[in-house]
Each structure stands twice: as C-alpha cells, then as structure tokens.
Amino acid sequence: MSKILVTGGTGFIGSHTVVELHNAGYEVILVDDFSNSSPKILNQINTITGMTPEFEELDLCDEAKVLAFVAAHPEIIGVIHFAAFKAVGESVQHPLKYYRNNFYSLLNLLKAFNSATNFVFSSSCTVYGQPDVLPVTESAPVKKAESPYGNTKQIAEEMLQEICAVSPELNVTSLRYFNPVGAHPSALIGELPIGVPQNLVPFITQSAIGKRGAITVYGNDYNTPDGSAVRDYIHVVDLAKAHVAAIKRLESKKAETNYEVFNLGTGTGTSVLQIIDAFEKSTGQKLDFTIGARREGDVEQVWGDVTKSERDLGWKAELDVNVMMSSAWNWEKYLKDNPF
Template sequence: MNKILVTGGTGFIGSHTVVELHNAGYEVVIVDNFANSNPKILDQIESIIGIKPEFVELDLCDEAKVAEFAAKHTDIAGVIHFAAYKAVGESVQQPLKYYRNNFYSLINVINAFNSNLNLVFSSSCTVYGQPDVLPVTEAAPVKKAESPYGNTKQIAEEILQETCAVSPDLKVISLRYFNPVGAHETALIGELPIGVPQNLIPFITQSAIGKRGPITVYGNDYDTKDGSAVRDYIHVVDLAKAHVAAIQRLEQQKAESNYEVFNLGTGRGTTVLEVIGAFEQATGEQLNYTIGARREGDVEKVWGDVTKSATALGWTAELGINEMMSSAWNWEKYLKDNPF
C-alpha cells in the first residue's frame, strides 16, 4: 500500500481526493495549514472512510520545515499538490501574496524530495484563456493570464516542465481542471468558500438556502445558445478519481515523458442559465436571479477536449449536471444544520 502525500488535503478537491485514494487502497498523509480550509474536514473524512489519515499542520512556504518533514517521511511514494491560494479577485489585489505562496510551496516540495518524485500538480483550464478553437485540446496555446492567480498556474507549469527537462527522476503530470462542482454523496464534504462565493454553484446553493440575495447572471448577450457564458462543469468526485488515475500512471511508468499534461472535464459546455435550470430541476427549488452586465475578465465560452485523458489515463467523467446540482444542494443543507 503506497503512501501518497496530499498537500492542501483538507480543501475542496483535496479532501475528495483523499477519500478516493483511500478507496483505491493507498495510505494518505495530509499536509495543510488551513489557510482556506477548515480543521473539521479531517473529522468529516474520518466519518466517510472509517480512519483518520495522518495529518501534519505545515506551511509549505517554510523551507526548513518542509525539508524536516520530508526527512521524516522517506516512504512517501508520490505527491498530489493542491496547496495554493485560489481567489482570482484577491490575487489581483494582492499579487505578491499569491506569487510567494504558490511558487514557494511548490519549489520547497520538489527540493525537499530531491526531485526523485512522482508528482501530480493541480493546474487549471484558465491557462487557455478564450481558446481559438473549441473544444480546447492540451496542444492549444497558453494565453496571457487574466489574473495573478491564473499566472501562478502558468508559471508553475513552466517551472515543472523546465525542472523535468534537467531532472529525469522527477516525473510530473499537470492536470488542467475545468470547473469542479458538487460534493461527496454522503454530503459530509464539499466546497466551503470563505466569505462571499466567487464561483457560481456555491453562490447558487447559498442563495437558495437564504444566505445570499439574488444570483446575478453576468451577461446574456454572448454568442451562445441562450446568451449566457459557457463552462465545462465537472463533478468533484470524478475529478478526484482522475488524480488517482494520474498517480497510478506514474507508478506504473506508463507516461510517455516525465512531464505530461491532461485536461479534466466532461467535454461538454453548459451555459449559466442551463445550470440554473438544472439546479431547479434536480432540487425542486426555485432560484431568484437577475441579468447583469458582462463581468470584466470573463471568458465567453470554454470546454475541454478530454480524448487524451480517456485514452492515456483511462479516465472519463461519469456524473452529470443533475448529480452535480443535487449533491451540492445536499451539502449546503448539511452545512445549515451542521455549521462549521
């Protein structure tokens, strides 16, 4: 039973990945500093899988502490690196905070394990900007980032690719996510935004339960089927399973090179108004929404070509928009009765 380190393992995607790693037979070590997560998630994970994974509270920007951690955990067979700040708006206001945290943490992890490492990196479809061709493939050009957060993902990929070029023992898969949503079927873990949600689905669920006012649909004059923006939404459980598939690909030495990139999405685009309709259909709740002006920096439409993930990783998304909406709603209702 190989031991996998999950950095940021109490976060939204990290916590679901810890569960799926356990289900696949791995032993998991979680590192987090709770900068944008909650310690109670450790208890929630234990309730789902029956054991509490080993946990170390650690700031990965502390180079000495990371090196000390690695020296004590020489049996770690791979790392899934989620730990990063992720609020786009905040990154615009505090760019140095994002560059320091997101780069130092990654570099310290690589250095601590002496580049002899299987690493799965949490990247983003934001690296594509507004693609020239849809669906967007991994071969599409990386465009200038719209925010410091997005830029950290682009530069982190460059750091990894360039380090792999001179470190053959470092083996990396970068996973470019589209829009992760939903929650675990138990409703014990899910997305837990701090403050006002910046993403559509948690704002929808918080609006439906009475924590927020009406939803604003930013723009209804895009060149899409109903005028609202299009995204590729993917259930977080499907996304978590893709990380297991990526670690297994590295372990089984099936990678074509020591640096690979994969899109993770459903391969289908869904408009904002379609999401609102799907939520209402899946939950029976009526949403109050208004149409607003386009939001600066928003991409009109993007969805991914996931052929490469299907053929090379042996992974495809299985859960649809109804499961995404119903599970997110069940999580929101759980939080109402069990506030963190």
C-alpha cells in the same frame, strides 16, 4: 501500501481526493495550514472512510519545516499538490500574496524531494484563456493570464516542465481542471468558500438556502445558445478519481515522458442559465436571479477535449450536471444544520 502526500488535503478537491485514494487502496498523509479550509474536514473524512488520515499542520512556504517533514517520511512515493491560494479577484488585489504562496510552496516541495518523485500538479483551464478552437485540446496555445492566480498556474507549469528536462527522476503530471462543482454523495464534504463565494455553484446554493441575495448572471449577450457564458463543469468526485488515475499512471511508469498534461472535464459546455435550470429541476428549489453586465476578465465559452485523458489515464467523467447540482445542494443543507 504506497503512501501518497496530499498537500491542501482538507480543501475542496483535496478532501475528495483523499477519500478516493483510500478507496483505491493507497495510504495517505495530508498536510494543510487551514488557510482556506477547516480542521473539521479531518473528522468528516474519518466518518466517510472509517480511517483517521495521517495529518500534519504545515505551512509549505516554510522551507526548513518542509525539508524536515519530507526527510522524516521517506516512505512517500508520490505527491498530489493542491495547496495554493485560488481566488481570482483576491489575486488581482494582492498579487504578491499569491506569487509568494503559490511559488514558494511548490519550490520547497521540489527541493525537499530533490526533484525525484511522482508529482501531480493541480493546474487549471485558465491557462487557455478564450481558446481559438473549441473544444480546447492540451496542445492549444497558452494565452496571457487574466489574473495573478492564473499566472501562477502558467508559470508553475513552465517551471515544472523545465525542471523535468534536467531531472529525469522527477515525473510530473499537470492536470488542467475545468470547473469543479458538487459534493461527496455522503454530503459530509464539499466546497467551503470563505466569505462571499467567487464561483457560481456555491453562490447558487447559498442563495437558495437564504444566505445570499439574488444571483447575478453576468451577461446574456454572449455568442452562445442562450447568451450566457459557457463552461465545462465537472463533478468533484470524478475529478478526484482522475488524480488517482494520474498517480497510478506515474507509479506504473506508463507515462510517455516525465512531463505530461491532461485536461479534466466532461467535454461538454453548459451555460450559466442551464446550470440554474438544472439546479431548479434537480432540487425543486426556485432561484431568484437577475441579468447583469458582463464581468471583466470572463471568457465567453470554454470546454475541454478530454480524449487524451480517456485514452491515457483510462478515466472518464461519469456524473452529470443534475448529480452535480443535487449533491451541492445536499452539502449546503448539511452545512445549515452543521455549521463549520
């Protein structure tokens, strides 16, 4: 079997991708430093898949250790790179922490593989800012980042594109996610935010179960159908399957160039108030929410054109917003009885 390295493999998207890679017949090796995840996720993956994934605890910012690790695993034919700090607010408060971690980890990996591997990079729709045209396509201009976190994604994409231009043996796919939510249908893995959630759906589930107070809807005066901000929410299992499709495309040498970019979303915008309504209807749980002022840095509305992903990756999001909300709720209930 082809062996894939998954960095940040015990994180939210990483753990789901490990499961889907296993389901697709790949052998997987995980690395993580547990800075934003739990070692217990390894046991959860084992319960879901029946296999114990090969794992090494590793700080990817440690160049010597990364070089030694890659040298010891010549069988790796591809990398899916999730490992990065990702909290927008924290990045504003601690920009140096974000630039150090997110760049050093990427550069050390590229050096270790001598810029010769199949590489899937975890990027973000934040590179678009507030698009001039919706739905936003991959050819839309990249706008000035709203945060150091967003800037690390923009600069990393630029770095990868420039390295690909002089390294024909490096094949990179940058996947620009919209808003990943939901959890595995087993309810054994899901989003595990440290502290107060920065994202809407985990705050909703924690509020519903009694861990948080009322939900604040930041703004109801946007130029959207109900006044609240609109995003493209995508189920994490659909997102994980897209990474498998990206690795298969690279492995089979079907990429048109050695640097490609794809949007990953549903192609549909959903407002904050619609998310709240979907959660209540799909779970039977009534939510307590208030309307607050707009939050600085938030874009009004964004959703993706996913035509290119459907055509070239042969992938399409299948799970709707009701499945997203009910699976996230099932995960939250599991955590209440099985705290991490």
